[in-house]
Amino acid sequence: MRIIFFYFFILISIQPLYGQNKVHEIKIKKIFNQALTNGKAYDWLDHLSNQIGGRLSGSLSAERAVKWGNQELLELNLDSVFLENVMVPKWVRGTFEYASIITGPGMSINVPVCALGGSVATPAVGLRAQVIEVYDFDELEALGEKNVRGKFVFYNRAMPADLINTFEAYKKTVDQRSLGATKAARLGAVGVIVRSLNLRMDDYPHTGNMSYGDLPNKMRIPASAISTNGAQLLSSMLSLNDDLYFYLKQDCKNYPDVPSHNVIGEIKGSEYPDEIILVGGHLDSWDLGDGAHDDGAGIVQSMEVLNLFKQMDYQPKRTIRVVLYMNEENGLRGGTTYAENVKRKNDNHIFALESDAGGFSPRGFVFEANEKQFEKIKSWKPYFNPYMIDRFTLGGSGADIGPLRNGKTVLSGLRTDSQRYFDYHHASNDTFEAINKRELELGAAAMTSLIYLVDQYGF
Amino acid sequence: MRIIFFYFFILISIQPLYGQNKVHEIKIKKIFNQALTNGKAYDWLDHLSNQIGGRLSGSLSAERAVKWGNQELLELNLDSVFLENVMVPKWVRGTFEYASIITGPGMSINVPVCALGGSVATPAVGLRAQVIEVYDFDELEALGEKNVRGKFVFYNRAMPADLINTFEAYKKTVDQRSLGATKAARLGAVGVIVRSLNLRMDDYPHTGNMSYGDLPNKMRIPASAISTNGAQLLSSMLSLNDDLYFYLKQDCKNYPDVPSHNVIGEIKGSEYPDEIILVGGHLDSWDLGDGAHDDGAGIVQSMEVLNLFKQMDYQPKRTIRVVLYMNEENGLRGGTTYAENVKRKNDNHIFALESDAGGFSPRGFVFEANEKQFEKIKSWKPYFNPYMIDRFTLGGSGADIGPLRNGKTVLSGLRTDSQRYFDYHHASNDTFEAINKRELELGAAAMTSLIYLVDQYGF
Numbered sequence: 001m002r003i004i005f006f007y008f009f010i011l012i013s014i015q016p017l018y019g020q021n022k023v024h025e026i027k028i029k030k031i032f033n034q035a036l037t038n039g040k041a042y043d044w045l046d047h048l049s050n051q052i053g054g055r056l057s058g059s060l061s062a063e064r065a066v067k068w069g070n071q072e073l074l075e076l077n078l079d080s081v082f083l084e085n086v087m088v089p090k091w092v093r094g095t096f097e098y099a100s101i102i103t104g105p106g107m108s109i110n111v112p113v114c115a116l117g118g119s120v121a122t123p124a125v126g127l128r129a130q131v132i133e134v135y136d137f138d139e140l141e142a143l144g145e146k147n148v149r150g151k152f153v154f155y156n157r158a159m160p161a162d163l164i165n166t167f168e169a170y171k172k173t174v175d176q177r178s179l180g181a182t183k184a185a186r187l188g189a190v191g192v193i194v195r196s197l198n199l200r201m202d203d204y205p206h207t208g209n210m211s212y213g214d215l216p217n218k219m220r221i222p223a224s225a226i227s228t229n230g231a232q233l234l235s236s237m238l239s240l241n242d243d244l245y246f247y248l249k250q251d252c253k254n255y256p257d258v259p260s261h262n263v264i265g266e267i268k269g270s271e272y273p274d275e276i277i278l279v280g281g282h283l284d285s286w287d288l289g290d291g292a293h294d295d296g297a298g299i300v301q302s303m304e305v306l307n308l309f310k311q312m313d314y315q316p317k318r319t320i321r322v323v324l325y326m327n328e329e330n331g332l333r334g335g336t337t338y339a340e341n342v343k344r345k346n347d348n349h350i351f352a353l354e355s356d357a358g359g360f361s362p363r364g365f366v367f368e369a370n371e372k373q374f375e376k377i378k379s380w381k382p383y384f385n386p387y388m389i390d391r392f393t394l395g396g397s398g399a400d401i402g403p404l405r406n407g408k409t410v411l412s413g414l415r416t417d418s419q420r421y422f423d424y425h426h427a428s429n430d431t432f433e434a435i436n437k438r439e440l441e442l443g444a445a446a447m448t449s450l451i452y453l454v455d456q457y458g459f
Numbered sequence: 460m461r462i463i464f465f466y467f468f469i470l471i472s473i474q475p476l477y478g479q480n481k482v483h484e485i486k487i488k489k490i491f492n493q494a495l496t497n498g499k500a501y502d503w504l505d506h507l508s509n510q511i512g513g514r515l516s517g518s519l520s521a522e523r524a525v526k527w528g529n530q531e532l533l534e535l536n537l538d539s540v541f542l543e544n545v546m547v548p549k550w551v552r553g554t555f556e557y558a559s560i561i562t563g564p565g566m567s568i569n570v571p572v573c574a575l576g577g578s579v580a581t582p583a584v585g586l587r588a589q590v591i592e593v594y595d596f597d598e599l600e601a602l603g604e605k606n607v608r609g610k611f612v613f614y615n616r617a618m619p620a621d622l623i624n625t626f627e628a629y630k631k632t633v634d635q636r637s638l639g640a641t642k643a644a645r646l647g648a649v650g651v652i653v654r655s656l657n658l659r660m661d662d663y664p665h666t667g668n669m670s671y672g673d674l675p676n677k678m679r680i681p682a683s684a685i686s687t688n689g690a691q692l693l694s695s696m697l698s699l700n701d702d703l704y705f706y707l708k709q710d711c712k713n714y715p716d717v718p719s720h721n722v723i724g725e726i727k728g729s730e731y732p733d734e735i736i737l738v739g740g741h742l743d744s745w746d747l748g749d750g751a752h753d754d755g756a757g758i759v760q761s762m763e764v765l766n767l768f769k770q771m772d773y774q775p776k777r778t779i780r781v782v783l784y785m786n787e788e789n790g791l792r793g794g795t796t797y798a799e800n801v802k803r804k805n806d807n808h809i810f811a812l813e814s815d816a817g818g819f820s821p822r823g824f825v826f827e828a829n830e831k832q833f834e835k836i837k838s839w840k841p842y843f844n845p846y847m848i849d850r851f852t853l854g855g856s857g858a859d860i861g862p863l864r865n866g867k868t869v870l871s872g873l874r875t876d877s878q879r880y881f882d883y884h885h886a887s888n889d890t891f892e893a894i895n896k897r898e899l900e901l902g903a904a905a906m907t908s909l910i911y912l913v914d915q916y917g918f
Contacts, residue, residue: 033621
């Protein structure tokens, strides 16, 4: 009798759990099937990339992207779609960027360059000066003002190729781009040339944000990225003749801030409407390519989460909100404004997921969560195993959702195969052609599945 | 005292194990560093793809590839390098392939086609006939001779998009290509048009092997692949007008077998020279592209295993042998000949690893092994975890090494991210440009690490 009673308890305690797991497994299979056979992400990205194109904050293209995002979300028949006002920086590349290595009287070799975002222009006639190559700030400081004054500083530290996660290689070299001009200017340099943050050897210069910090206006010097092939050529030339001259001309310019918007849409939760689950990416991009990977992919994947729920007639228990953030690239104003408004309104975000690692094959997710939260998340790994997207780790989630960090809200980022990311990052080859439809769709399906589980279980 | 004694035992029993693990961990880290910063795989593949190009068995290009492989292995200073004679089929595409949908008198639309490998030619003036579209052989049989005789059979079953492993999607559709002509010929069809085995919608026709089996020569009908866009167009046209005509002309031809070679090189083992560890891929490719992914990648990755051992001054305990197999694509003569010679000479292969899944990001390995062997292999997974290449499963290994299957030798295949593989497979866009250097190198490093562990531990 006791034995029968015991078995009975096992049955009622395990069976429902197994049943529930099976339900989720089937639901997630449906999500993947739907994304791979009937999703909207790829066509959306085609439009965003090819009909709208590069969409730097403050540009007319960025405003077209806002209108497009708003319109597409309206067509999903969400419970609400609205714009959030954000003031954004406005920097324009201008019409002309040009550089050459001057190897002798009347002799020069053109090299591919692009102004770094936020940089000042050169004088209208351009800048001509000697070049000093440095590996890092330590070497620069050791050289001191006497060796630097009046010259271009050429930062030529390559992204380390031996790191498996290429974002780590980026972190180890991005200081040259972001702070290089300020450091060099303080030692009297006239401009900086920065090796593109690219693991390939090719002819594409890669832009990206830089800042002068509190450097007085009159001390600000032009900053330009040079392609990896160009950097290698310049370095090789310098090794033969260290009093080479370099010529740079660029006419980029900073303007006062202008108004723009985050685009927001949501499906109201049926049971816990006040618990918000956020998914998003950034709508702005750099101006060189069409921003298909950075971060058009994240935008359409985030929109796809709500689209798939609608297509599958899934009514979430909690409120699912998509945010198309403005101005991640050169200011993070969308992210900070959104978080300020959340705080002001005391909105309760239980989870925020960002996709901003390119539309490549998804490998898993990274989480900012406490131990108890992460234990729950890890229990979901088996659902992602059949799709090979079950690498769940703790770590930094995403720039736009970063300002929501409060020790309670779980933050997460989609992690993709990172090997090809920096081939395209911030360069003119970041275009729709570099997107694989299935890889993009698998990312969207993984995100939808994770959001589904968070909606089912909460935190 | 007993407690101290006990701890002492723990120390001496665990410490060495830990130490050995650490040694392997460091060695594997070095293998990855070396492959990513100083490997030869990418430059080799550049040469094989761009200087030699497509290398179908029996072609002059295939012989150039044999010479090149032999020469490159000689330059690695291996203990021996030799050629193994193999007789291979010779099929040539000819100079002309052309197809159109005839929509009315004097009106036609050209569609991209390519002859399937092994197909016979059309008559010199081409073939003009009505078209009947079928989903599979069941539908074909149900239609029967009365509906098929005198027509083209158009096999239009798309690779299913909802399968995560695209090789499974391939398996579910490849019968159309391999057996479609024979099935249709037996019902009186004049030719077959097969939808390309490609998950993308694009304009590339994908070739691949087909066979007439024991079908008498006079019954053999031409077989051609049509691009996915072309297939969709033809299907759409047929839905509007089912007595459309289709025109096909191709002048491919089968010749008698010709001699060719497997290229083999090895480093003799210092402790167990008679235990052979094999690594390989196939040197032949289809003729449309330059075979960079299929299987130039596998060739240079296999050569890289021995190169890295040489560069790192690693003296293996067992004999490490690289085999560049000839004729995987349309005959598997290299694989069968090699295995016959192994059997004849009674050579002891403890392990064989094939790379033939494209030069994409590696995800893990598949093994043909018994339970005890697989337990040992699984204990190595932690070494591959930092590189995200730790998906170890049981399953089919590789075509070339398949004939070595004897229930004792462990067979293995590198498993890559398969999402993009069929975008290029057997088509003219399978070129060096579609290769990412780091993805290729990571595969080579993973293979070298696995071979290293097998060499250390044996089976």
